[in-house]
Amino acid sequence: MAASEGLSIGEMAARTGLAVSAIRYYEDEGLVQPWRNAGGQRRFQRADLRRLSFVMIAQRLGFSIAEIRAEMADLPRHRAPSKADWSRISVAFRARLEARIAALEDLRDRLDGCIGCGCLSLEACALYNPADSAATRGSGPRYLLGDAPAAK
Amino acid sequence: MAASEGLSIGEMAARTGLAVSAIRYYEDEGLVQPWRNAGGQRRFQRADLRRLSFVMIAQRLGFSIAEIRAEMADLPRHRAPSKADWSRISVAFRARLEARIAALEDLRDRLDGCIGCGCLSLEACALYNPADSAATRGSGPRYLLGDAPAAK
DNA sequence: GTCGGACCTCAAGTACACTTGAGGTCAAGG
DNA sequence: CCTTGACCTCAAGTGTACTTGAGGTCCGAC
Numbered sequence: 464m465a466a467s468e469g470l471s472i473g474e475m476a477a478r479t480g481l482a483v484s485a486i487r488y489y490e491d492e493g494l495v496q497p498w499r500n501a502g503g504q505r506r507f508q509r510a511d512l513r514r515l516s517f518v519m520i521a522q523r524l525g526f527s528i529a530e531i532r533a534e535m536a537d538l539p540r541h542r543a544p545s546k547a548d549w550s551r552i553s554v555a556f557r558a559r560l561e562a563r564i565a566a567l568e569d570l571r572d573r574l575d576g577c578i579g580c581g582c583l584s585l586e587a588c589a590l591y592n593p594a595d596s597a598a599t600r601g602s603g604p605r606y607l608l609g610d611a612p613a614a615k
Numbered sequence: 616m617a618a619s620e621g622l623s624i625g626e627m628a629a630r631t632g633l634a635v636s637a638i639r640y641y642e643d644e645g646l647v648q649p650w651r652n653a654g655g656q657r658r659f660q661r662a663d664l665r666r667l668s669f670v671m672i673a674q675r676l677g678f679s680i681a682e683i684r685a686e687m688a689d690l691p692r693h694r695a696p697s698k699a700d701w702s703r704i705s706v707a708f709r710a711r712l713e714a715r716i717a718a719l720e721d722l723r724d725r726l727d728g729c730i731g732c733g734c735l736s737l738e739a740c741a742l743y744n745p746a747d748s749a750a751t752r753g754s755g756p757r758y759l760l761g762d763a764p765a766a767k
Numbered sequence: 768g769t770c771g772g773a774c775c776t777c778a779a780g781t782a783c784a785c786t787t788g789a790g791g792t793c794a795a796g797g
Numbered sequence: 798c799c800t801t802g803a804c805c806t807c808a809a810g811t812g813t814a815c816t817t818g819a820g821g822t823c824c825g826a827c
Contacts, residue, residue, distance in 0.1 A: 473803060483804085484786055492784090502793050504804055524722060528784070553726060560723045564716060570676060571712045574705060625773060635774085636816055644814090654823050656774055680814070 469498070469506030479515045486515065492528050494518055494535065510544060517549070524560055621650070621658030631667045638667065644680050646670055646687065662696060669701070676712055 476483045489495055490505070495514050497505040514535065521531045534552055538544045628635045641647055642657070647666050649657040666687065673683045686704055690696045 471803080482786075485784085487805095488785060502804085504793070520726075522784090524726075557723065557726055560719060560726065564719045564723065567712060567716045567719070571709065571716065574672075574676075574709055574712065623773080634816075637814085639775095640815060654774085656823075674814095 468500070469508060470511070472497075472505045472507070475507050475511065475515065478512055479519065481515060481519065489515065489518060489528075493532055494528070513544060513549070514538070517552070521556065524556060525563060526556075526559070620652075621660060622663070624649075624657045624659070627659050627663065627667065630664055631671065633667060633671070641667065641670060641680075645684055646680070665696060665701075666690070669704075673708065676708055677715060678708070678711070 470478075472483050472486055475481070475486055479486075481489075486495070487505075490497060495507065495511045497507045497511065500506050517535070518528075518531055521534070526534070534555060537552070538548055622630075624635050624638055627633070627638055631638075633641075638647070639657075642649060647659065647663045649659045649663065652658050669687070670680075670683055673686070678686070686707065689704070690700055
């Protein structure tokens with residue numbers, strides 16, 4: 464546990480609250496890049512605690528791993544990220560968050576317009592042709608979830 | 616195309632914008648219950664257009680199929696749902712939506728507190744121990760997404 | 768009557784974010 | 798030195814919400 468030897472994956476898990484398997488997965492996804500000790504075990508920098516924490520927060524904010532990876536690409540790989548680095552990213556995230564909130568509020572307002580009118584027929588309801596209908600028409604599942612299904 | 620014979624799955628797809636396969640899936644999930652004609656093909660009531668539309672909207676609002684099924688369980692199966700039926704459900708949905716918005720705003724406010732302080736270390740940051748930490752600790756993936764990944 | 772498009776079932780595939788399991792290695796305490 | 802727990806890899810499984818494909822049937826227009 465000498466300070467200069469880096470943290471083991473178990474220590475990282477204990478300190479972030481992530482599962483060991485999740486951390487390994489994040490490495491596969493390129494979100495952290497531990498080195499290996501003589502025996503082939505992963506060793507992490509202290510700065511990786513921040514990186515992982517950032518991943519957790521970003522997930523809560525609704526970003527996919529791919530998006531998080533893109534966002535973190537700007538972070539220095541070898542230097543510990545500075546306050547300025549995190550702030551820059553946080554600002555970007557705030558903008559995305561704001562957009563998400565605005566979209567939900569818009570949806571809520573449309574729904575308000577429909578409550579009571581019973582108009583859930585295809586011709587008239589404003590909910591059917593939202594402004595952003597151009598997007599979200601690809602194939603594959605399109606999630607929009609809010610919280611863990613386990614909570615229900 | 617006589618009015619009394621019900622709608623084919625292809626007609627339903629054309630009028631809702633859903634894929635035929637999605638409609639069959641929704642039947643498997645118990646969201647609609649078409650009958651079969653002599654040849655074994657599905658025939659839908661006109662009210663099923665509303666049901667499917669409702670499913671689409673609810674998905675946009677972030678509800679899972681299981682939640683939607685639960686919400687729609689109150690709807691009459693044999694009578695076409697009335698305005699009052701839809702309104703009742705819409706009100707419930709609005710509450711859920713509001714909750715989701717509030718959660719995001721809360722997160723945004725926490726993030727605001729962290730921008731610039733660079734405090735993404737585990738000890739101090741308010742983002743790490745949100746009020747709802749009790750929930751969301753089960754296993755399995757916990758989604759929280761905002762919009763389609765295809766959009767990126 | 769016949770032909771093609773719409774329909775049928777059932778199994779498997781896809782994407783995301785992980786977890787679980789099998790089978791084996793490493794390291795630190797007694 | 799030896800045991801035990803932490804670690805390793807790689808493959809497969811999980812859950813949600815579907816799509817795609819294979820192989821076959823049905824219906825309506827000509």
